[in-house]
Amino acid sequence: MKDTMQVTSRSGQKPLVQVRGLSFARGERMIFDGIDLDIERGKITAIMGPSGTGKTTLLKLIGGQLRPAAGTIVVDGKNVHELTTRELYRLRQRIGMMFQTGALLTDLDVYANVAFPIREHADLPESLVRDLVLMKLQAVGLRGAAGLMPSELSGGMARRVAMARAIALDPMMVLYDEPFTGQDPISMGIVVKLISELNDALGLTSIVVSHDVQETAAIADYAYLLSNGKVVDQGTPEMLWKSASEWSQQFLNGMPDGPVAFHYPAPNFRDDLMQGGRLR
C-alpha cells in the first residue's frame, strides 16, 4: 500500500495535483471509491482503465465541473471544490482541456475557435490575437487550415485544433480526454508526438486519460490503472509491464479472459440449459 499521507512525491517535489480519498457516485453506482493520485509537475501522467471506469469523470472532477462525494482534489495548492466560482474560473484559465471529440464550437472557424479563449479572457489588440493564434496553430501544424470550419476537418485535425485551443492561454496543465480513440494510425502518431512535444516545449504538466495502452505507454512518465473505482496498479510504464498484478497483465496485453471474466455473471450454464421449457 502507498502511504497516503505523503506530502512530497516520488521526485521529492510537491505534485501539481493531489487527489486524496476521492469518492464519486452516479446514482447507485460508485464510480470512484477512495482513490489517491499524484500528478507530478512537468510530467505526462497517464490514467488508464477499461471503458466506463470514469476516466472522463476524473478530469471533470479535477476541473471542478463535478463535485466529489468525499475526498479532496488540490490543484496547485488550491482545493478545487472549496473555491468560489470566480476563483475556480481563474484556475480554469490555467488549465487546458482537450475533449474526446474536440468539442470545437461549430459556428466558428478554426481561427476563431483558437482565438476564443484569448478573446474571452484577455483584452488584446486584434493583431496580437492573430499572432498568438497563428503561433498555436503552427505548433499543431494547422496554420494553413485557419479558415476552415470544424465540419470540414477530419477527426484527427479537429483534435489538433482542440489542442491548439487548449494551449491558447499558455496553461500550466493540459488534460487530454481519450486523445487517441478512433484515429487512423497517422493522426494517432501525430497526436502522440504533439502531446509529448508540447509538454516538453511549453513546460506543461499533462494528464492523459486513455485506454490505448501502446500509445499512452510510449509517452507517459507515470501511469495509474483504474478499475472498479480503485487504483489497481501504478508506476512507470516499464514497472507496469513487469507488474505482478494479473489484472494489469490482462489489461495491458488485452487478453480476453482473466480477472475480468469473459462471461457476464450468470447461473451455471448446464443448469440453465436443463431448465428447458420451464423458464418463465
Added chain:
Amino acid sequence: MGHSRLIELSVGLFVAAGMAALFMLAMQVSNLSNNISGDTYAITAAFENIGGLKVRSPVTVSGVRVGRVDAIDYDSRAFEAVVTLSIDSRYNSFPEDTSASIFTSGLLGEQYIALEPGGSETNLTEGDRVQLTQSALVIEQLVGQFLYNQAGKQQ
C-alpha cells in the same frame, strides 16, 4: 468581415421594420391620431335613457370629435343616467346652455354624444353639468326589424 456586416445590416433592418410596424399599429390602425390625450376637463350630463352609449364613445361638436365618454353612472334618486364626458381642454369655450344629445352614427353605427353650443356668455368648466339633454332614440320602438341585427352586432 463582409459577412458580419451583412448580419448587422439585416438585424438593423429587421429592428427598424419591427419598430415601423409598431408605429403603424399606433398611427394607422388605431385611433392615436384622433385620440384624446393630454389635458382634459370633465363635465357631466344626465339622460333619461342612454340607449347603447358606452364608456369611450366619442363626444362631438358639429361632427368634430372633441372628447369621449369617461364614465356612466346611475343616479338612483333622480332615476337618471349620469354620463361623465371628458373634453379636450383645447375646446374650453362651450356656453353654459350647451345641449347634449345621444345620436347614432348611421343606422348600424355606434352611439355618440353630440354637443350643441347655446348662446350664454359664461362657459362650462370642470365639474359643471349640462342642463339640456336629449336621450337616445330607442330605435327598437321605432324601427321594428332593424333591432335584431343591431342587437347581434352590439353583442
Added chain:
Amino acid sequence: MILDPLQLLGRKGLGFFGRLGRGHLFLMQTLAGVPALVLRPGLVIKQLYSVGVLTLLIILVSGLFVGMVLGLQGYNTLVDFGAEESLGVVVALSLVRELGPVVSALLFAGRAGSALTAEIGLMKATEQLSGMEMMAVDPMRRIVAPRFVAGFISMPLLAAIFSIVGVYGGYFVGVGLLGIDDGAFWSQMQAKVDLSDDVYNGVIKSFVFGFVAVWIAVFEGYDAVPTSEGVSRATTRTVVHTALAVLGLDFVLTALMFGD
C-alpha cells in the same frame, strides 16, 4: 397491484415538479447573465439575426395570408348584415388582439424556438458547453443569455410585423378585390381600434409569449439528454410545450385584459 399506477403517477409528478424547479432556477441564472450583455451587444446582434431575421420570412408570408383569409371570411359574414364597411375593424381587431401575438408566437416556436433548442442541445451533446466551462467561460452568459434576450426582443417586433402585414392583406382583399370603400375601411378601423385597449394589450401579450417561448426553447436545449435522440425529443417538446403555454396564457391574458 393497485400501487403500480399510483407509483407511476408519483414518479411522473416528481419528475414534472423537478423539471419545473430546474426551469425556474435556469431562468434565474439566465437573467443574472443578461446585464453583462450591455458590454457585448455583438453577441445579441448575432442572435437577433438567427432568431429574428431568419423568422421574418415565415412571419411575412403567414401574416399576409392570415390577413387575406380574414378579409374574405369577414366580408362574407358582414355582407349579410350590410356591414361590410366594418371589415377593417374585424381584420384589425382580430390581428392586433389575438392572431398577431398568438400565431406569430406559434410560428416563432416552430422556426426559432426549435432551432434554439436543437442548437443548444447539440452544443451540449458535443461537449461544447462543457468545453466552454473548462475554458472558464460561463455558457449561461455566453450562449444562453444572448439567445434569451434576442428572442425576447424579436417576438413583439415579429408580432407587430405580422399584424401590419395582415391588415394590408385584409385591405388588399377587401378594398382591392371586393370593392369596399377605401376610406371606410381605414376610418372605421381607426375609430374602433383603441391604442391602449387593443394595441398595447396586444404588444404586452407578445412580450409575454416571447418570454415564455424563448425560455422554453433555451431550457429544453440546455436540459436535453446529450444524445441525438435526446436532442430531437427536446426539439419536439419545445414546439409542443410552447404551443400549449402560449394558448393557455392567451386565454388567461385575454380574460384579464378584455374580460371586463
